[in-house]
Structures are given as C-alpha cells and as structure tokens.
Amino acid sequence: MNKEAFIPEIFVYCDRWCEHCPFTTRCEVFNPADQERDWSKMDADDFIQEVTATFEKTMSLLKQEADANGINWNQLVADAKEVEIEYPILPTDHEEIIALAGDYRRQVTKWLLECSKEIETITQTHARSFELGIELAEKNNSQFVNALEVIQWYHALIEAKLRRAISGLNSSFEEEQDDFSQSHANGCAKITMLFVKKSMRAWEQISAEMVDQEDNILDHLAALSRLSGKIQKIFPAHEAFIRPGFDTFIL
Numbered sequence: 675m676n677k678e679a680f681i682p683e684i685f686v687y688c689d690r691w692c693e694h695c696p697f698t699t700r701c702e703v704f705n706p707a708d709q710e711r712d713w714s715k716m717d718a719d720d721f722i723q724e725v726t727a728t729f730e731k732t733m734s735l736l737k738q739e740a741d742a743n744g745i746n747w748n749q750l751v752a753d754a755k756e757v758e759i760e761y762p763i764l765p766t767d768h769e770e771i772i773a774l775a776g777d778y779r780r781q782v783t784k785w786l787l788e789c790s791k792e793i794e795t796i797t798q799t800h801a802r803s804f805e806l807g808i809e810l811a812e813k814n815n816s817q818f819v820n821a822l823e824v825i826q827w828y829h830a831l832i833e834a835k836l837r838r839a840i841s842g843l844n845s846s847f848e849e850e851q852d853d854f855s856q857s858h859a860n861g862c863a864k865i866t867m868l869f870v871k872k873s874m875r876a877w878e879q880i881s882a883e884m885v886d887q888e889d890n891i892l893d894h895l896a897a898l899s900r901l902s903g904k905i906q907k908i909f910p911a912h913e914a915f916i917r918p919g920f921d922t923f924i925l
C-alpha cells in the first residue's frame with residue numbers, strides 16, 4: 675500500500691468496526707485477518723495476544739513518526755520512563771458522566787445475558803415465518819439482528835471513548851491547543867455521541883420486537899439520553915470536530 679493513500683489518524687476517531695468501514699484501504703491499522711476471526715470464540719490468551727500485537731503495531735507507527743520528524747526515539751522512551759504520572763482530580767460532572775457510561779455498560783451486559791434465550795426464540799420465529807413465505811420476515815430479522823449487533827458493539831465503547839474524551843479535557847496539553855474544537859477531547863466526544871445515537875436508534879428497533887422488555891429498554895434509552903445531554907453540556911463544541919476521512923471525504 676502506498677503510504678500516501680493512508681489517511682492519518684483515521685483509526686483514532688472510528689468505531690473499530692472494520693467489517694462495516696468504507697475506509698479499510700486507507701487505514702494504516704486495518705488488518706484483513708481480523709475480518710476472518712471469530713471473536714466470540716477467542717479465549718483470554720488469544721485476546722491478550724491481540725492486544726499485544728495492536729500495541730506493538732501502534733508503537734512501531736509512533737516510532738516511524740518520530741524518525742520522520744527527526745525525534746530521537748530512544749531518548750523519548752527514556753524520558754517517558756522518568757515522567758511521574760499525576761492523575762487529575764476530575765470535576766464532579768466529569769466523574770458522573772463516566773459513572774453513567776459504566777452503569778449503561780453493566781446494565782446492557784446483564785440485559786444481553788438475561789435475554790439471550792428470548793432473542794434466540796425471536797430469531798427462530800422469524801426463520802419459521804420466512805420458511806412459510808411470510809413477507810418481510812427476512813427483513814424484520816435482519817433489522818433485529820443488526821440492531822442487537824449495534825447495541826453489543828457500542829455498549830462498552832461508549833464508556834471507553836468517553837473516558838478518553840474526559841481525560842483529554844483534563845489534560846493541560848489539550849487546553850493549550852490553538853483550535854480547541856479540533857482537540858482529541860472533542861474528537862472522542864463526537865465519536866461517543868455517534869455511538870450513543872446509533873444505540874438509541876437500535877433500541878427503538880429492538881423494542882418493536884421485544885414488547886415485554888419495554889420497561890428495561892426504556893431504562894437503557896433513558897441512560898443514553900442522559901449521556902447525550904451531559905456530552906452536549908461538557909463538550910459543547912464536539913460537533914465542530916472534523917474526523918479524518920469520515921468528515922473529509924465524500925464517498
């Protein structure tokens with residue numbers, strides 16, 4: 675791949691759902707092998723190996739970047755080891771939004787586990803309806819399954835990206851940036867907001883199929899709505915952030 679074709683930092687503000695990404699050929703960290711892997715069958719050792727490989731690749735990219743800019747990598751690493759990290763005391767509203775995202779993650783994980791049988795039954799019913807030639811059965815099933823995948827994919831990512839956004843907001847380095855709307859904090863807030871909105875749409879689709887789950891789904895929607903309001907309040911300029919690739923190319 676011609677290095678010029680890569681879009682710098684596109685992978686920092688994406689949802690890591692490469693299977694659905696239109697920019698795989700323009701992304702430096704895209705790994706086609708990930709598409710063939712069955713993530714649900716990975717054990718803890720496989721997972722650690724994956725994380726280690728991703729970390730090593732990221733470090734190699736950082737080293738290339740340092741070399742290209744005439745920065746002494748070994749010195750940089752030595753200096754980094756000397757730095758004592760001070761974790762900032764977060765403002766109460768920042769602590770609250772992280773706690774809210776953590777609560778949402780836990781409640782959705784629990785819900786997915788508790789409803790697994792019911793979900794299976796619904797997809798079996800759709801399959802039977804499809805076999806009987808009932809119109810829309812296939813479409814309804816694919817919408818339902820897609821919506822569940824969206825919930826599953828984003829429920830933990832919301833918390834992870836929000837933590838990055840809050841940590842950026844509390845970093846003195848970012849406060850000193852000239853164009854704060856282009857800060858890492860706003861970029862992470864923007865992508866978190868996208869995850870929240872996609873999840874809300876997905877819950878609405880799921881509620882049409884799982885009417886007996888209405889109260890629980892309303893709880894999930896209420897949590898997402900609170901998150902959305904707080905993101906808007908804490909990161910008022912997040913929408914102005916321009917995501918590399920996703921906001922700069924017309925497909």
Ligand code: SF4
Nearest residue numbers: 688691692695701704
């Ligand atoms: S930019 Fe696209 S291909 Fe690259 S990591 Fe993100 S989702 Fe995957």
